[in-house]
Amino acid sequence: MKLLHIDAGITGPGSASRHISAAVVNALTAADPTLQVVRRDLDADPIRHLDSAGLATLADNEVLREFLEADVLVIGAPMYNFGMASQLKSWFDHILVAGRTFRYGPNGPEGLAGGKKVIIASARGGVYAPGAPSAAADFHEPHLLQLLRFIGIEDVAIVRAEGLALGPEAREAALSKALADAANVPATLTAKLVA
Numbered sequence: 602m603k604l605l606h607i608d609a610g611i612t613g614p615g616s617a618s619r620h621i622s623a624a625v626v627n628a629l630t631a632a633d634p635t636l637q638v639v640r641r642d643l644d645a646d647p648i649r650h651l652d653s654a655g656l657a658t659l660a661d662n663e664v665l666r667e668f669l670e671a672d673v674l675v676i677g678a679p680m681y682n683f684g685m686a687s688q689l690k691s692w693f694d695h696i697l698v699a700g701r702t703f704r705y706g707p708n709g710p711e712g713l714a715g716g717k718k719v720i721i722a723s724a725r726g727g728v729y730a731p732g733a734p735s736a737a738a739d740f741h742e743p744h745l746l747q748l749l750r751f752i753g754i755e756d757v758a759i760v761r762a763e764g765l766a767l768g769p770e771a772r773e774a775a776l777s778k779a780l781a782d783a784a785n786v787p788a789t790l791t792a793k794l795v796a
């Protein structure tokens with residue numbers, strides 16, 4: 602089984618989404634040492650934004666091939682300016698490809714990339730949980746979920762740290778909880794497989 606580990610955090614060693622995604626990958630590889638981990642760091646090695654040249658070769662690009670080969674994806678996804686990092690949006694622009702990961706038929710769109718499991722390591726400065734005053738400003742997780750659903754991926758878990766900008770204590774509490782949640786991801790995945 603192949604695990605694709607993606608990070609999009611631009612905040613260096615302090616990046617919360619990177620800490621969480623690494624904790625998820627560590628937990629998964631501890632549970633299954635045969636997992637083959639493939640790394641894609643979108644800050645160290647950014648993907649060129651989709652442009653006219655990229656569109657011409659979109660049906661067979663390296664990012665898409667790597668995605669198609671993965672069974673499990675762990676995506677470090679920080680919130681920047683209310684949405685995902687532009688580097689991560691660029692990655693999605695290279696994997697949502699008509700005829701490869703989705704197609705349109707008489708009944709509308711159909712996802713072609715089902716069967717993969719995705720764990721999103723979400724990090725946000727504010728609080729966007731349902732009922733929070735800023736809930737309507739969450740263009741981050743709903744966008745990620747919609748992109749994945751569109752290509753047929755329904756098996757998505759979110760490990761979240763939010764309220765990270767609300768002071769050192771709030772940050773520490775949110776990160777500790779997310780890292781504890783990350784350690785439980787293998788059990789969650791197994792439960793889903795069994796269910």
Ligand SMILES: Cc1cc2nc3c(=O)[nH]c(=O)nc-3n(C[C@H](O)[C@H](O)[C@H](O)COP(=O)(O)O)c2cc1C
Pocket residue numbers: 610611612615616617618619678679680681682683684724725726727728765766
């Ligand atoms: C450029 C930038 C933009 C940000 N925009 C938002 C925002 O719109 N809403 C929010 O709640 N937090 C925002 N934050 C805070 C981040 O969501 C928070 O620092 C989180 O930890 C980012 O993940 P990272 O630590 O992996 O970089 C922003 C941070 C940066 C650096």
